[in-house]
Amino acid sequence: MSQIKLGWRWMTLIILVLLITGCWDRRELNNQALIFAWGMDLKDDGSYLASAQFPIPRELGDSETAAGKSSFTITGSGNSVYEAAKDLQTKVSRAWFAGHRRVILIGDKLAKKGLSNIIDEYSRNPIVRLRTDILIVKGSTAAELLSLSYPLEQVPANAFFRIHEAAGTTPDLTLLKFLMANASEESCPVLPVITAQFDSNSKLKLWGTAVFNKETKLVNYLTLKKGMIVQWVKGELDGAIRTVKIPSEEGNIVVEINHLSTKIQTSADENDNIRIRVVLGAKGVLRENNTHLDLFQTKNITMVKEYMNNQTSTEVKRVIKEIQAHGTDILGFGVAVHRQHPQQWKELKKEWPQHFQQAKVEVVVKINLEESGMTGPSIGQKKSEIRS
Amino acid sequence: MANKFKWTRTQEKENIHMNDVLPEQKLTPSLCQNETYLKEIFRNCSDVVYRPLYVEGRMYALVIYVNGLIDTKGLEEMLLKPLLTAGHNPEVDKPSYFKELIAQQALAIKQTALVSDVSLVVQGILNGQIALLTEGETEALLGNMSDYEKRSIGEPGTESVVRGPREGFTESIFTNKALIRRRMRSSKLKFEMTTVGEMSQTQISIAYIEGIVKPGILQEVRKRIHRINTDAILDSGYIEEFIEDTPHSPFPLVQNTERPDVVLASLLEGRVAILVDGTPFVLIVPMTIWTAIHAAEDYYEHFIYTSGIRLLRFLLLSVSFLLPSLYVATSTFHPQLIPEALLLTIAAARENVPFPTVVETLLMEVIFEALREAGIRLPKPVGSAVSMVGGLVLGESAVRAGIVSAPTVIVVAFTGIASFSLPRYNLGLAFRLLRFPLLLLAGSLGIYGVGFGVIALIIHLVNLSSFGIPYLAPVAPNLSSNMKDIFIRMPRWTMNKRPGFLVDENIIRTPAGQDPAKNKKSQK
Numbered sequence: 001m002s003q004i005k006l007g008w009r010w011m012t013l014i015i016l017v018l019l020i021t022g023c024w025d026r027r028e029l030n031n032q033a034l035i036f037a038w039g040m041d042l043k044d045d046g047s048y049l050a051s052a053q054f055p056i057p058r059e060l061g062d063s064e065t066a067a068g069k070s071s072f073t074i075t076g077s078g079n080s081v082y083e084a085a086k087d088l089q090t091k092v093s094r095a096w097f098a099g100h101r102r103v104i105l106i107g108d109k110l111a112k113k114g115l116s117n118i119i120d121e122y123s124r125n126p127i128v129r130l131r132t133d134i135l136i137v138k139g140s141t142a143a144e145l146l147s148l149s150y151p152l153e154q155v156p157a158n159a160f161f162r163i164h165e166a167a168g169t170t171p172d173l174t175l176l177k178f179l180m181a182n183a184s185e186e187s188c189p190v191l192p193v194i195t196a197q198f199d200s201n202s203k204l205k206l207w208g209t210a211v212f213n214k215e216t217k218l219v220n221y222l223t224l225k226k227g228m229i230v231q232w233v234k235g236e237l238d239g240a241i242r243t244v245k246i247p248s249e250e251g252n253i254v255v256e257i258n259h260l261s262t263k264i265q266t267s268a269d270e271n272d273n274i275r276i277r278v279v280l281g282a283k284g285v286l287r288e289n290n291t292h293l294d295l296f297q298t299k300n301i302t303m304v305k306e307y308m309n310n311q312t313s314t315e316v317k318r319v320i321k322e323i324q325a326h327g328t329d330i331l332g333f334g335v336a337v338h339r340q341h342p343q344q345w346k347e348l349k350k351e352w353p354q355h356f357q358q359a360k361v362e363v364v365v366k367i368n369l370e371e372s373g374m375t376g377p378s379i380g381q382k383k384s385e386i387r388s
Numbered sequence: 389m390a391n392k393f394k395w396t397r398t399q400e401k402e403n404i405h406m407n408d409v410l411p412e413q414k415l416t417p418s419l420c421q422n423e424t425y426l427k428e429i430f431r432n433c434s435d436v437v438y439r440p441l442y443v444e445g446r447m448y449a450l451v452i453y454v455n456g457l458i459d460t461k462g463l464e465e466m467l468l469k470p471l472l473t474a475g476h477n478p479e480v481d482k483p484s485y486f487k488e489l490i491a492q493q494a495l496a497i498k499q500t501a502l503v504s505d506v507s508l509v510v511q512g513i514l515n516g517q518i519a520l521l522t523e524g525e526t527e528a529l530l531g532n533m534s535d536y537e538k539r540s541i542g543e544p545g546t547e548s549v550v551r552g553p554r555e556g557f558t559e560s561i562f563t564n565k566a567l568i569r570r571r572m573r574s575s576k577l578k579f580e581m582t583t584v585g586e587m588s589q590t591q592i593s594i595a596y597i598e599g600i601v602k603p604g605i606l607q608e609v610r611k612r613i614h615r616i617n618t619d620a621i622l623d624s625g626y627i628e629e630f631i632e633d634t635p636h637s638p639f640p641l642v643q644n645t646e647r648p649d650v651v652l653a654s655l656l657e658g659r660v661a662i663l664v665d666g667t668p669f670v671l672i673v674p675m676t677i678w679t680a681i682h683a684a685e686d687y688y689e690h691f692i693y694t695s696g697i698r699l700l701r702f703l704l705l706s707v708s709f710l711l712p713s714l715y716v717a718t719s720t721f722h723p724q725l726i727p728e729a730l731l732l733t734i735a736a737a738r739e740n741v742p743f744p745t746v747v748e749t750l751l752m753e754v755i756f757e758a759l760r761e762a763g764i765r766l767p768k769p770v771g772s773a774v775s776m777v778g779g780l781v782l783g784e785s786a787v788r789a790g791i792v793s794a795p796t797v798i799v800v801a802f803t804g805i806a807s808f809s810l811p812r813y814n815l816g817l818a819f820r821l822l823r824f825p826l827l828l829l830a831g832s833l834g835i836y837g838v839g840f841g842v843i844a845l846i847i848h849l850v851n852l853s854s855f856g857i858p859y860l861a862p863v864a865p866n867l868s869s870n871m872k873d874i875f876i877r878m879p880r881w882t883m884n885k886r887p888g889f890l891v892d893e894n895i896i897r898t899p900a901g902q903d904p905a906k907n908k909k910s911q912k
Contacts, residue, residue, distance in 0.1 A: 026831070029745075060736045
């Protein structure tokens with residue numbers, strides 16, 4: 001009896017706690033608008049333009065009833081990010097839910113002005129996921145890109161994400177890497193760049209990489225090719241394709257490289273002169289041969305290897321020079337110096353961008369050609385043309 | 389001061405006064421007087437038969453029995469015929485005549501006894517014995533000729549197996565004891581007899597194996613059974629409720645089974661079985677919760693397969709308890725936990741549904757439980773109608789009409805199937821019941837509420853014990869040497885000991901070194 005009484009008392013307490021506090025976070029899915037992509041632009045008058053892409057659940061369900069567009073985009077403007085977002089909310093019939101926002105697009109105009117104002121919310125709000133892809137829009141605005149429809153994907157927002165994914169990176173980590181690089185004392189952050197061609201069929205295209213300085217302002221663009229070299233130097237690339245021009249022949253040889261490795265050796269003397277030696281290694285597999293060379297011959301292979309290493313190191317050097325000119329260390333040289341000369345780093349870090357700019361960089365490429373394929377000379381060649 | 393608030397109650401001593409025979413009442417030498425007295429006791433009992441035996445118009449003996457409880461053919465052959473011939477013996481008037489007759493073994497009856505108490509005579513007659521009263525004798529002869537209509541041995545309905553013995557218990561305790569004894573030809577197997585129920589006088593047998601069972605557990609079982617004081621026991625469920633450790637818990641603390649092999653396997657692990665006359669369900673104590681994922685067949689099939697199935701059952705147990713709550717909690721409180729493609733599908737399905745998810749799920753759960761209940765109670769020929777109406781009309785049309793969403797139907801259906809897959813029906817019932825409060829918690833507090841509910845459940849479970857054995861043993865308290873037969877089943881030659889938390893002595897079951905692979909090697 002007493003046990004039952006106690007049980008009733010507890011039950012009443014629990015029910016009262018539930019009812020009196022009014023603590024009720026429940027929100028049904030059909031009362032929420034899911035944000036899948038978010039865009040931020042800077043307008044000409046200096047105010048922000050926020051845009052959000054919502055999937056329309058009604059159109060995504062039964063294939064019979066789905067007729068119209070599967071998503072829609074709404075924009076709002078204001079003098080701060082928060083104001084723009086509030087303005088946007090007044091145009092949406094349901095409370096929005098940003099927990100599934102995987103893509104953030106940022107107009108290049110805003111990126112050039114600096115991202116520090118807007119990036120804060122992305123790391124502060126607990127609802128927003130850290131595994132977000134951020135892309136810089138080159139040539140148009142984020143709002144324009146978000147209003148495009150993409151026939152292959154259920155929700156167009158996924159197109160940005162998947163295009164980035166198809167390029168061989170992990171798009172989930174873009175925001176995290178950006179924040180980490182921004183917070184570190186050595187590196188500068190990078191973000192991928194996407195463009196849209198409004199006239200042709202393939203509307204979206206991954207363009208390359210945007211380089212930011214320590215004030216999170218966009219300072220330089222790198223094309224996809226250059227961006228890949230940066231990744232190789234950083235040790236993040238899994239594989240690539242190199243086209244080797246053979247000067248004595250008409251045509252070229254294509255080598256697929258994998259098992260990429262990077263070694264960065266640094267030295268700093270007492271006058272804080274930095275010397276950096278980048279050793280890039282790889283295993284190569286010959287994929288295409290448009291020349292007259294018979295690649296069963298060792299001397300030809302050696303020649304190809306030599307040309308390939310020289311051309312690659314020249315290219316890598318050119319890219320590093322370009323990056324050095326902006327003083328933005330996106331290559332991880334600062335990290336290497338910090339690790340290899342921790343004592344000197346305490347001094348160096350104060351003016352690292354300048355030191356980075358003035359560092360003497362030496363590049364050594366060691367690609368080993370391991371397979372030449374099933375045939376020696378190219379099959380399309382006449383016997384007389386083959387040079388052994 | 390503290391005593392003032394203590395809620396005290398007086399132990400009420402109540403006895404059942406349903407016996408109209410005075411305990412010390414003895415038989416009288418006058419047969420007529422005895423007859424009148426017994427007829428008064430069995431007034432309006434039309435199934436009691438009185439068969440007087442006359443010599444020259446004078447009654448010299450009276451046979452009393454209950455119609456249908458005794459072997460009538462045997463009665464004629466063994467008792468009436470010899471008595472009728474003996475009745476013409478001139479010595480019939482001698483008071484000790486019948487005693488002599490029995491001494492001469494003229495009456496071929498299985499068991500006989502001479503009693504002088506009226507109450508014992510009445511009891512004997514009701515137990516299916518025949519009572520023979522004679523003129524001038526103050527003792528009545530009770531003879532056991534018990535025989536009654538029984539259901540034949542069939543396959544157990546609640547615990548069917550693909551491989552394994554197919555005999556199940558019946559309602560007769562004698563048959564049940566024989567079923568057990570036939571599989572264990574050892575004098576160590578004991579059946580302690582007692583009767584419970586003031587009026588029903590139900591026979592109850594406490595079965596155990598001497599030398600394996602802990603005396604403490606056995607003593608506790610005896611004590612609790614002797615404590616029972618009620619009018620009648622109609623099923624072992626009555627006993628179960630009287631001897632449970634924590635009667636307010638939704639979890640069963642006494643296992644029941646219809647299978648003799650399960651009873652014997654439990655006895656060999658040091659448990660005690662309680663057989664009750666009139667029901668095929670035998671109780672086994674102490675019970676641990678892990679029997680919920682153990683089926684009889686686990687021990688007859690290959691151990692690798694069995695281990696996989698057990699892990700699956702464990703998963704299904706969690707599903708049957710948690711899935712609806714997790715669905716409600718994630719879809720209404722934490723949509724970020726659902727992968728986006730799945731979330732879009734759920735959102736699309738929910739678009740036209742008028743109810744909140746928690747109400748919708750509760751509604752479907754109630755409908756499902758109603759279908760299940762209707763399926764059990766309905767006569768078998770109508771049963772298919774229920775599944776048709778339930779499955780087609782409710783499931784399909786409710787989704788089409790947009791009253792419930794398809795994901796909810798899937799969640800509820802899967803939960804239902806999962807809860808049916810548990811081998812112990814009563815433990816499945818407990819989890820099925822607790823699903824509803826957990827669903828309410830999930831609907832009001834989200835994942836936090838689910839976590840709260842699960843923690844409360846675990847606290848409750850670790851506090852339970854059955855006849856002194858922790859309910860979660862050997863997982864909590866952790867007795868890792870006994871874990872060979874919990875989540876997986878190890879091969880029989882490695883499970884060479886009885887569970888240590890149940891057995892103290894004679895713990896070795898199978899001497900070591902019987903791994904067939906090793907034996908093969910050593911032969912070479």
